[in-house]
Amino acid sequence: xxxxxxxxxxxxxxxxxxxxxxxxxxxxxxxxxxxxxxxxxxxxxxxxxxxxxxxxxxxxxxxxxxxxxxxxxxxxxxxxxxxxxxxxxxxxxxxxxxxxxxxxxxxxxxxxxxxxxxxxxxxxxxxxxxxxxxx
Numbered sequence: 001x002x003x004x005x006x007x008x009x010x011x012x013x014x015x016x017x018x019x020x021x022x023x024x025x026x027x028x029x030x031x032x033x034x035x036x037x038x039x040x041x042x043x044x045x046x047x048x049x050x051x052x053x054x055x056x057x058x059x060x061x062x063x064x065x066x067x068x069x070x071x072x073x074x075x076x077x078x079x080x081x082x083x084x085x086x087x088x089x090x091x092x093x094x095x096x097x098x099x100x101x102x103x104x105x106x107x108x109x110x111x112x113x114x115x116x117x118x119x120x121x122x123x124x125x126x127x128x129x130x131x132x133x134x135x
Contacts, residue, residue: 001118005076005111008032012080013088015040020082027081027091029055031063034073039063055079056097060104074105077123090118098126106132
């Protein structure tokens with residue numbers, strides 16, 4: 001993992017330290033744009049399951065909102081889950097968030113856990129059979 005991506009992971013973990021609430025805010029996503037800016041999103045769980053929002057979707061919205069004034073191209077993303085016993089894990093985006101990432105940034109590097117290793121893959125590899133959307 002590059003120094004920049006290690007900092008991305010550290011930023012996600014630091015935010016998770018501040019906001020973690022079991023069952024409500026268990027995941028933080030961090031995205032780095034081409035200009036080096038880091039954008040963070042927090043999983044927000046709601047009592048009506050449909051009202052829940054994934055951390056990746058929150059971070060993507062923030063990137064898009066800030067992208068109007070600068071670079072909105074996501075080059076790297078990582079999501080961290082904290083389990084109830086307190087251990088942190090790099091996780092891959094859920095299917096909906098994988099769709100979102102590949103719709104907007106299919107070439108983005110996404111950090112995921114494979115076995116005992118944290119590895120880098122392209123967002124497009126999350127859904128290998130998906131037809132990429134052209135806006």
